[in-house]
Amino acid sequence: MDAPSAPQLTAFLGYQQIAHGPRESVLAELRRRQDNPPAIVFDDHSGERVELEAAPGYGTPCPAEADTAGGTRHARGVGRPRLGVVAREVTLLPRHWEWLSRQPGGASVALRRLVDDARRVYADRDAVRASRESTYRFLSTVASALPGFEEAARALFAGDSARFAEQTRDWPEDVARYARHLSANSWATTTPEQAA
Structure with a gap:
């Protein structure tokens, strides 16, 4: 099972890099500097902007956000939450469901195997x-x-x-x-x- 690594962040103020490292160290540097306008922070893996509030008391995820590794909270329900398995909806045509129903272990096992194979191939x-x-x-x-x-x-x-x-x-x-x-x-x- 893939374990997500702690994100590394990089902060830019204009064209200058002013901070780099784990979230906590970047946040501490932004709090120390208190630039106006504020720096723009990027996730080193995805290139996406990360919103960090540099004011004291901000930047700490609330318990609800801390529940999930990816930062996305899922409603509890069907699945095996302790194993990280969350039920989601999949829309397939009848022929796909028919094929999946004939696979050893059922549809869920077959779909996981197909996804893992595709991840390796591509x-x-x-x-x-x-x-x-x-x-x-x-x-x-x-x-x-x-x-x-x-x-x-x-x-x-x-x-x-x-x-x-x-x-x-x-x-x-x-x-x-x-x-x-x-x-x-x-x-x-x-x-x-x-x-x-």
Whole structure:
């Protein structure tokens, strides 16, 4: 079973990186600085913005949020919550349900096996796609006004690492470095579209 690792965060103020590390250390640095306007914080894995309130007393998840590793609270109900199994709805056609009903262990076992197989088969493709999406999220937030942004984005999704490096070469050092970090898995020889 995959155990989620503690997220690493990076905070930017304009084009300058001002903090990096676990949530608590980034939050402590933001509280110490009290910048106005506030810094923008990114998740190092997903490239998504993370909202942190730097005022004292904020930033600590409430008990309801702390219940789940992913930060998403699920209603208790059907499933095996202690094992991390939560029942959700799946919509399939009758032929799919018929096939699943004939599988050893039933529909749930068959679906878990299919998902695990697909995760293994498409792991490289999914890593490339996730890296490109996380990089683009960061770039569109911080670097959209920089020269070469559009060309860099095109190069990113085309898998052209040389062109991407060329377009970001003259960017502020912290922005270019973080973009390289997020895009590290973007440069596979096979694009997600070719692997599909």
